[in-house]
Amino acid sequence: MNAEQGVLVEGLEERPAALQVTGPPIPSKPRFKAIDRQQICWRVIDVERLVEENHPVRAIWDLVCRLDLSRFEERVKAVEGVAGRDRSDPKVLISLWLYAISRGVRSARELDEWSQYEPGCQWLLGLGRINYHTLSDFVTADGAALEQLFVAAMQVLMAEGLADLERVMQDGTKVRACAGRSSFKREERLEECRKLAEEHLAALKQGETTDGARQRAARERAARERVERLERAVQQLQQLRADKPADEQDKVRVSRTDADARIMKQGGDGGFAPSYNVQVSTDARSGVIVAYEVSQAGEDTQELVPAVDRIQQSTGQRPEQMVADGGYTTRQNVIDMADRPTEFVGSFGEDRSRNKLRRRGVSEAFMPDKFVRDEASNSYTCPAGKQLRQKGYKKLVGATEWHYRAKPSDCKACPHHSQCCPNTVSNGRLLIHIEEHPAVAEFRQKMQTEQYRSIYRQRAQVAEFSNACLKEKKGLRRFMRRGLAKVRAEAGWACISCNVSIWIRLCWKTQTELRATT
Numbered sequence: 001m002n003a004e005q006g007v008l009v010e011g012l013e014e015r016p017a018a019l020q021v022t023g024p025p026i027p028s029k030p031r032f033k034a035i036d037r038q039q040i041c042w043r044v045i046d047v048e049r050l051v052e053e054n055h056p057v058r059a060i061w062d063l064v065c066r067l068d069l070s071r072f073e074e075r076v077k078a079v080e081g082v083a084g085r086d087r088s089d090p091k092v093l094i095s096l097w098l099y100a101i102s103r104g105v106r107s108a109r110e111l112d113e114w115s116q117y118e119p120g121c122q123w124l125l126g127l128g129r130i131n132y133h134t135l136s137d138f139v140t141a142d143g144a145a146l147e148q149l150f151v152a153a154m155q156v157l158m159a160e161g162l163a164d165l166e167r168v169m170q171d172g173t174k175v176r177a178c179a180g181r182s183s184f185k186r187e188e189r190l191e192e193c194r195k196l197a198e199e200h201l202a203a204l205k206q207g208e209t210t211d212g213a214r215q216r217a218a219r220e221r222a223a224r225e226r227v228e229r230l231e232r233a234v235q236q237l238q239q240l241r242a243d244k245p246a247d248e249q250d251k252v253r254v255s256r257t258d259a260d261a262r263i264m265k266q267g268g269d270g271g272f273a274p275s276y277n278v279q280v281s282t283d284a285r286s287g288v289i290v291a292y293e294v295s296q297a298g299e300d301t302q303e304l305v306p307a308v309d310r311i312q313q314s315t316g317q318r319p320e321q322m323v324a325d326g327g328y329t330t331r332q333n334v335i336d337m338a339d340r341p342t343e344f345v346g347s348f349g350e351d352r353s354r355n356k357l358r359r360r361g362v363s364e365a366f367m368p369d370k371f372v373r374d375e376a377s378n379s380y381t382c383p384a385g386k387q388l389r390q391k392g393y394k395k396l397v398g399a400t401e402w403h404y405r406a407k408p409s410d411c412k413a414c415p416h417h418s419q420c421c422p423n424t425v426s427n428g429r430l431l432i433h434i435e436e437h438p439a440v441a442e443f444r445q446k447m448q449t450e451q452y453r454s455i456y457r458q459r460a461q462v463a464e465f466s467n468a469c470l471k472e473k474k475g476l477r478r479f480m481r482r483g484l485a486k487v488r489a490e491a492g493w494a495c496i497s498c499n500v501s502i503w504i505r506l507c508w509k510t511q512t513e514l515r516a517t518t
């Protein structure tokens with residue numbers, strides 16, 4: 001560096017270079033904002049602004065305030081001018097449960113915890129709290145009051161034009177019970193369990209314990225409920241045994257935890273599990289559930305006619321058309337519905353007799369439709385020219401089976417024996433002619449037309465929508481309560497919640513948006 005370059009910057013003297021530090025650089029410690037959980041603060045909360053104006057909880061409260069809730073108010077003993085603690089408002093309890101179920105919350109304990117921080121619940125309760133015992137007792141306390149609630153909600157939905165009963169789709173879905181397969185016991189084992197439960201209850205009443213009064217009462221209540229469930233199971237077993245043949249009575253089993261549950265075939269995985277059969281009637285206009293029921297029957301064959309009556313009870317009128325799948329389409333139901341003003345649309349399914357003949361080795365050339373009937377001689381002629389005469393008949397519900405059989409000698413000597421009746425050795429070919437009730441024959445002819453086939457094709461998208469809403473949106477894949485009455489109440493709340501969701505989506509939101517723009 002020369003003299004002219006001795007000064008790097010004018011006015012600044014040259015300084016010695018910094019000491020060079022060898023080795024890895026020293027890492028810097030990151031800094032974060034400290035969280036102080038020991039502080040105490042005051043907050044100002046505007047309860048009305050906890051939820052926005054178009055929040056679903058406001059819609060639920062708006063709807064519930066319109067309904068007739070006199071049955072719920074009849075049970076309230078706290079009245080003005082009389083000493084006693086105020087009861088929780090039924091409107092608040094109903095709105096809270098409907099809102100919780102719409103979010104998939106079905107447990108009273110879970111709802112109690114959820115309502116302490118969830119904005120919609122805090123808005124409904126005004127930052128208050130309702131004990132989970134009150135929530136649990138309310139949801140199953142009065143089946144008649146729940147039915148009134150369902151009817152009152154249906155009246156509002158029908159007034160809004162969401163249901164017209166022009167066409168109703170009927171379907172059933174299996175919902176697992178709050179019981180395991182291992183809980184199903186025979187009579188001897190149930191009696192043994194009941195004696196043990198009674199001894200346990202007696203020991204709790206007489207024994208000394210260090211538990212407090214509330215813990216002791218809770219233990220006794222749980223033991224008493226266990227005894228009641230076992231007594232109920234013994235009664236149910238005796239009733240079921242009375243309906244069974246003598247050689248099958250010892251095989252009857254009943255669940256010791258939920259005596260009303262029955263082993264049913266599940267639709268999804270094809271397995272068997274303790275379940276209930278939830279019957280749902282859905283209006284085709286908007287998918288509104290117009291009636292519901294919980295059955296112990298594993299099949300739907302006996303549920304069609306009662307469903308029509310339930311619809312009339314809940315809506316005040318009968319449906320014009322009732323559409324159901326093959327599980328409901330029996331000859332007896334077709335005959336019963338023919339005498340009613342409601343038209344029945346269903347499906348008998350495919351003709352399985354043809355597949356059965358194929359499995360036996362019968363070729364297409366010798367199927368029953370290839371045989372020619374002779375009305376004069378009351379006989380049939382097979383494709384090989386042999387005659388089949390009437391040999392008997394069998395009476396069925398809504399039909400009569402006429403049996404026609406060929407001579408054994410004709411079939412043995414026939415060169416087409418291996419194609420017509422390969423498994424028949426001693427007897428000739430059997431042909432069954434079914435003569436059906438006029439109402440059944442008319443029904444079959446009607447269902448062959450494209451008009452009614454098109455109507456039947458609409459069934460799945462409407463009926464399965466309700467089932468999907470109950471199971472996926474409302475979480476009704478397994479009941480949380482035991483006993484037919486409580487299970488029915490649980491299903492009823494879920495159905496009302498489905499209807500309220502439809503009303504919010506199709507009516508309330510539209511009306512709210514219109515009010516906001518005007």
